Amino acid sequence: MASRVTQGVVSVCLRRLIALGVLAFAVVALPATASSTVLVPGDSATSIDVFSDAPGTLIASLTDPFTIDSTGSAILNGVFITKIYQETPTSPYDYYFQVVVSSGTGDAIDAFRTAVFPGSVLTDVYYMTTAPAGSSFVTPTVGNTPSEIERGLDALDVSFFPPPGNTIAPVEASAIIVVRTNVAYYGPGTASILANQSVNAASFAPIPEPGSLLLLGSGLAGLATMARVRQRRRRAGS
Secondary structure, three states: OOHHHHHHHHHHHHHHHHHHHHHHHHHHOOOOOOOOOEEEEEEOOOOOOOOOOOEEEEEEEEEEEEEEEEOOOOOEEEEEEEEEEEOOOOOOEEEEEEEEEEEOOOOOEEEEEOOOOOOOEEEEEEEEEOOOOOOOOOOOOOOOOOOOEEEEOOOOOOOOOOOOOOOOOEEOOOOOOOOOOOOOOOOEEEEEOOOOOOEEEEEEEEEHHHHHHHHHHHHHHHHHHHHHHHHHHHHHHH
């Protein structure tokens, strides 16, 4: 009897926990901008909107050099550029990414993967074919636009193949990938750049709003307390 009571309490708690988690993440997602290219984990897009708005205020910038030695004779040198902008003082952060291959022979960049984007962070994806005025981005090479952007469970995969049309060859620059989010917190992250082999590059990653994590934590504590109270009451009545 006691075992069935305990199982029932746990089942109720789990259902309420799931509902609370969904509510917490939904609250965080509300401020995001609507677009035809909003991606949630598991989504992908091959028709991606062109971004033409001014970036806003620069919050953080990072340019990390990389070298990919694919076969011993095919070596690619370049930089991975990450910038965070804020459109207005109260807006969430927008992430801008670009791959630039400064030199190399015999190979090209097929894709890159961003640093971790937690599942509760909404992502609205675009690309730019011109470098924002006053930025350190390189003017994108004509035709080097993304063929697909896929939102995985923990990152975004930006593809520039099938080759050879869209891959990033030596002395070329990719289109600038813009990812608008619904959060205004960030931390260090690691991106991956793919040719025949992959290499990591330093980048930035969004962090979910602390308020949503506090809400979820408070809910968990409340559910645990509720379960203990119910168990004591039922034991006293048995």
